[in-house]
Amino acid sequence: MTKLPSLGADARGGKAAFRALVVCTCLSALLMTVYSQEGPNGPVHTLRAGVQWAVSPLQNLGSSLAKPFDTLHTNLVNASADEETLTELRDRNAYLLSQLGELQQYKEENESLRAMLGLASSFGASGVAAQVITGPQDTWTQTIVINRGSNDGVGLDMPVTDGASLVGQVCAVSPTTATVRLINDPMFSMSVSVGESGAAGILSGSVDSTVRVDYVSSDDAVSVGDVVRASGRSDVYPKGLAVGTVASVVSEPSSLFQDIVVKPLTQAANASEVFVITAYGAQADAASTDQDPDGGQSAGDAQ
Amino acid sequence: MPTVPDSCSSKRSSVLVVVACVLVQLLLGGHVSLLGAVPNFLLCAVFFLALRKGAFAGVIAGFALGLLFDMLGSSTLGLSSLLGSIFAFACAHLGKQALLREPLRACVVFFAADVVYNLISAAVMVLLGTMGATMGEVVGLALLASVLDSLFALLVFAIYAGLSGGRRSRLRR
Numbered sequence: 001m002t003k004l005p006s007l008g009a010d011a012r013g014g015k016a017a018f019r020a021l022v023v024c025t026c027l028s029a030l031l032m033t034v035y036s037q038e039g040p041n042g043p044v045h046t047l048r049a050g051v052q053w054a055v056s057p058l059q060n061l062g063s064s065l066a067k068p069f070d071t072l073h074t075n076l077v078n079a080s081a082d083e084e085t086l087t088e089l090r091d092r093n094a095y096l097l098s099q100l101g102e103l104q105q106y107k108e109e110n111e112s113l114r115a116m117l118g119l120a121s122s123f124g125a126s127g128v129a130a131q132v133i134t135g136p137q138d139t140w141t142q143t144i145v146i147n148r149g150s151n152d153g154v155g156l157d158m159p160v161t162d163g164a165s166l167v168g169q170v171c172a173v174s175p176t177t178a179t180v181r182l183i184n185d186p187m188f189s190m191s192v193s194v195g196e197s198g199a200a201g202i203l204s205g206s207v208d209s210t211v212r213v214d215y216v217s218s219d220d221a222v223s224v225g226d227v228v229r230a231s232g233r234s235d236v237y238p239k240g241l242a243v244g245t246v247a248s249v250v251s252e253p254s255s256l257f258q259d260i261v262v263k264p265l266t267q268a269a270n271a272s273e274v275f276v277i278t279a280y281g282a283q284a285d286a287a288s289t290d291q292d293p294d295g296g297q298s299a300g301d302a303q
Numbered sequence: 304m305p306t307v308p309d310s311c312s313s314k315r316s317s318v319l320v321v322v323a324c325v326l327v328q329l330l331l332g333g334h335v336s337l338l339g340a341v342p343n344f345l346l347c348a349v350f351f352l353a354l355r356k357g358a359f360a361g362v363i364a365g366f367a368l369g370l371l372f373d374m375l376g377s378s379t380l381g382l383s384s385l386l387g388s389i390f391a392f393a394c395a396h397l398g399k400q401a402l403l404r405e406p407l408r409a410c411v412v413f414f415a416a417d418v419v420y421n422l423i424s425a426a427v428m429v430l431l432g433t434m435g436a437t438m439g440e441v442v443g444l445a446l447l448a449s450v451l452d453s454l455f456a457l458l459v460f461a462i463y464a465g466l467s468g469g470r471r472s473r474l475r476r
Contacts, residue, residue: 017358017392024366024388031370031381036431044380051374055329062330134333137376139341139421139448140428145333171377179377186434207425207436207444209339 040156045172052145053174059134059145125238125280128152132272133177140207142185144168146274149176157236159277165242165265166230167274180274183243183264184209191233192243194260195226203228203243203262211244213260220258222249228262238280316467317355320459321364324348325371327455332375340447345372346420347456349387350413351463353395354403361391379433382424390420404467406460413460414453421445 035044130146137143148154150173158170160180168188172179181188184205192203194213199220201213216222226246232239247263328344335342345368353361369387373380394416402409425441428434 014358017362017395020359020362021388021392024362025385028366028369028381028385028388031384032379032431035380048374048380051371055375058326058329059333062332062334065330066334136336136341137333138343138372138378139339139444140425140434141377143377181377186436206440207434208440 040172049172049174052172052177052179053149056133056145056147056174056177060147063131063133125277127158127275127277127279128154129273129275130154130178132274135270136182140186142182142188142205142209143171144180144182144271146178146180146276147176148276149174149178151175153278154178154276155278159237159241161241161275161277162266162271162273163275165244166237167266167271169236170276178276184211190237190243191231192228193231194220194222194228194246197221200231200233201260211262211264213246213262214257216258216260218251218253218256218258222246222251222258222260224249238277316463317352317360320351320463321348321368323459325368328372328375335451337447337451340444340451342448342451342455343372343383344452344455345369346387346390346417346452347413347459349391350394350416350456351403351459353391354398354400354409358392358395361395362388365389365391378428379431382427382431386420386424386427390416403460404464406457406464409460410453410457413456414449417449417452417456418445421448 031044034042038044128148130148130152132144133147134145146154146160154170154173156170156173160167160170166183168180168182168185169190170178171181182205183190183203186205186207189202189204192201192213193199194201194216197220199216199222201216203211203213205211213228224246228243228246230237230239230241230243242265244262244264246260248261250259252259324344324347332342332344349361349365349368352364365387366384369384370381372383372387376383394412397416398409398412402412422441422445425434425436425445429436429441
């Protein structure tokens, strides 16, 4: 007798939960549909940008808190490195030792920004320097959030570099932050040319963060160590902008294309400062004539 | 000594766990990774609520926290909220509240549920065409991500079990 009302209550609770599940499932499906169908400036994308803007102060705080642990992580990775990496690290260490007096953090940041300006001037580019406030947020995507947004002139699809090579591309923007899709993200792809032969291919990322170049003909000469650069076939990336070097090439006689794995020039997810190219070449010239030379976002203003 | 009513204390512990998980996700979510796998600390809160407060509260929390997780990342919006609701519903029906008093057992159940969640999440993304991956890559990353999630969950469950154990013994006295 006492169990019956309890069973009834359980059944009612179960029904309510099932109804909630159906409603939540429908709402989620609706959100997924709208998100997939609308453009990057649609209401759901704007809502996401708003949320990212709202949580950016907390993420900034998290970035400061995580800095000592990031250093610890780097040290641990170095400690467990293989022989090849150790040799590379020893060379780098020797180089760093020669610059012993210049190893303070502010100096490194200054040098990083100078490198970005050097890159900017070599491509006639203008842009803004930004700090990375958070790394990849989930396992299946490789994106970072930077502390510059539409208020600083950052827009969708703009290329992002670390001063020496391409890091990724802006995929979402809020007024004060932007999300950058890294080159090893599964959704990233761009047209590249490989080595001195200029073999054309499509560079793309993958879930395990391996970067590959597909559709390079088996007839094209490609060897390990060749530099992979932006082909300049689209207006998005400056032609010749370095992306990485060829780490391995497999060319089978029965295959039309070569299997090329690329080693990015930088570990994008570990970068702390980046440079967003807002305009380059003719676009940058047009932008500089439109703007006051002292007030515009030219390469010289990036600092 | 005045004691806190059970329902009030239950509500308070649930709110505390959710707030703690959200804060940890926002502060550290983007800075913790294990060989490419990134943790989802919000799943721990969803699991906790589903077991502590039942399927209804779990489903709502799964949807809301899943949506928050989607908002923070860059994958298809709505995917984590969909899977979060289903995850909570399944956990509430498969697990019992008493499980939370045994942190290690709760953690094992959470790990199993989390692996399934991550595998389904990856499978849906492959089906949606937002990701291409081999089975080996997906399983490896799903397991690593679940290990990270479970370590955090073990900490949360242990703290909860310690606190609720202490409160029960005070009530008995």
